Every structure is written in structure tokens, then in C-alpha cells.
Amino acid sequence: MVLQAEEGRLITSAVRILVATAVPVERDAVAPALGLPDAEVIAAGVGPALAAASTATALTTAALTGRPFGLVVSAGIAGGFAPHAPVGSLVVADEITAADLGAETPDGFLPVTDLGFGTITHRPPEALVREVAAATGARPGAVLTVSTVTGTAARAARLRERHPTALAEAMEGFGVAEAAAAHGTPVLELRAVSNPVGPRDRAAWRIGDALAALAEGFGKITPVLRSWNPHDR
Numbered sequence: 198m199v200l201q202a203e204e205g206r207l208i209t210s211a212v213r214i215l216v217a218t219a220v221p222v223e224r225d226a227v228a229p230a231l232g233l234p235d236a237e238v239i240a241a242g243v244g245p246a247l248a249a250a251s252t253a254t255a256l257t258t259a260a261l262t263g264r265p266f267g268l269v270v271s272a273g274i275a276g277g278f279a280p281h282a283p284v285g286s287l288v289v290a291d292e293i294t295a296a297d298l299g300a301e302t303p304d305g306f307l308p309v310t311d312l313g314f315g316t317i318t319h320r321p322p323e324a325l326v327r328e329v330a331a332a333t334g335a336r337p338g339a340v341l342t343v344s345t346v347t348g349t350a351a352r353a354a355r356l357r358e359r360h361p362t363a364l365a366e367a368m369e370g371f372g373v374a375e376a377a378a379a380h381g382t383p384v385l386e387l388r389a390v391s392n393p394v395g396p397r398d399r400a401a402w403r404i405g406d407a408l409a410a411l412a413e414g415f416g417k418i419t420p421v422l423r424s425w426n427p428h429d430r
């Protein structure tokens with residue numbers, strides 16, 4: 198429980214929030230935009246493994262020091278599946294899915310769940326996704342986590358075939374979500390699209406525009422996060 202003075206009023210924030218970006222420029226875009234002094238914004242590293250390790254460490258440290266987090270947000274730039282998520286737009290995950298965690302077979306890709314292991318999807322609280330979408334204009338849909346940035350039209354098409362509601366791909370969400378789940382903490386993923394998913398064209402990446410959109414989005418979700426009730430899923 199946090200009490201924050203704002204314009205002479207006391208504002209109560211129900212839960213403490215951890216935001217896990219991948220790299221420092223994303224952290225530095227989000228942190229000043231988020232009007233929650235008690236939140237922590239970290240650069241957790243690129244890729245699902247490092248993002249999971251860093252997020253788990255932050256969650257454990259907070260719990261051990263008696264100031265646990267009640268919500269984890271994975272945030273950063275992403276590739277968007279055209280035409281559903283154009284460059285510069287925001288996407289909020291209604292599912293966070295590991296898209297390349299499995300096995301190749303002569304008949305195609307098998308997710309680890311088909312092999313009898315683990316999970317490939319985490320679902321953020323539905324009401325929170327709706328509120329974030331309404332506050333920011335972010336499109337709700339699946340955000341895929343990949344360990345390899347898609348670089349061909351063929352792979353982009355295969356991913357959309359396997360995940361018809363996918364709007365974007367990035368590299369950390371599932372790792373952050375696994376760490377959050379291990380702590381019994383809800384997770385959200387908010388991404389700003391910097392490039393289309395498809396043939397690699399580094400010159401076409403609009404990282405500055407995406408970081409600006411991300412910062413604007415976090416400014417708009419501050420009141421949503423401040424008033425979010427974890428029991429309202």
C-alpha cells in the first residue's frame with residue numbers, strides 16, 4: 198500500500214508495480230512517463246532467458262525486503278504484424294505466447310505443450326487489458342515471444358497461421374511472464390511497434406517513434422495502474 202501526495206491529496210496505489218523493459222533506452226522512455234513514484238522500472242536484458250532471470254531477481258528482492266510487487270509489466274518496442282499493428286502503434290497483450298518454444302518435425306512445429314511439458318501462454322487480467330486498451334488506444338491481441346527476430350515473409354506468415362490473433366512479436370514477454378507466474382504475480386505486456394514483422398530491413402526500424410509512443414502510452418496508463426484492483430480480474 199502506497200500513499201503519495203499529489204496536489205495536496207493523498208493517492209492510494211493498491212499494488213506496487215515492476216516494469217521490465219529490455220534495454221536502457223526503453224527504461225529511460227518509460228520511467229519518467231510513469232507517474233508512480235513507488236514503481237520500479239528495470240532494463241532486464243534482451244531475450245526471454247535474461248528477462249526471466251532479471252525479473253525473478255527483482256521480484257525476490259522486493260519480497261525479501263517486505264515491499265513485494267503486485268503487478269509486473271513487460272514493456273518495450275516490438276515488431277508488428279501488418280496490417281494489424283502498424284509502426285508507431287501500441288499493442289497490449291491479451292495473451293503472451295512463446296512462439297518458438299518447441300520442436301521442429303518433418304510435419305511442422307510442435308509447441309512444448311504438445312510434447313507434454315510446461316506452458317506456452319500466460320494471460321494478463323482481462324479487465325486490466327480492457328482498461329489499458331481504452332486509455333491508450335492500444336490494440337489488444339496476442340504478443341508472441343521469440344528468441345530469433347523474424348526476418349522473412351515466410352516465417353511471418355507461418356507465425357500468423359499458427360497464432361491468428363497475433364499482433365506483434367518481441368523477445369522478452371514470455372520470460373517476464375514465467376518469472377511473474379513463479380511468484381504468483383499477474384503480468385501485463387505493453388509494446389510499441391518499431392518495425393513490421395517480416396523481411397529484415399534495419400533501415401526501416403522507427404525506434405524513436407516507438408519509444409515516443411511507449412512513453413505516451415505509459416503516461417496514459419498511470420491512472421489505470423494506480424486504481425487497478427488485483428481482485429478485479
Ligand SMILES: O=C(O)c1cccc(C(=O)CC[C@H]2O[C@@H](n3cnc4c(=O)[nH]cnc43)[C@H](O)[C@@H]2O)c1
Pocket residue numbers: 219220243244273274275276277343345346347366367368369391392393394397399
Ligand atoms: O537487426 C538488427 O540490425 C537489429 C538492430 C538493433 C536491434 C535489433 C533487435 O533485434 C532488437 C530486439 C529488441 O527489440 C524488440 N523487438 C523489436 N522489434 C522486434 C521484432 O520485430 N521481433 C522481435 N523483437 C523485436 C525485442 O523485444 C528486443 O528487445 C536488431
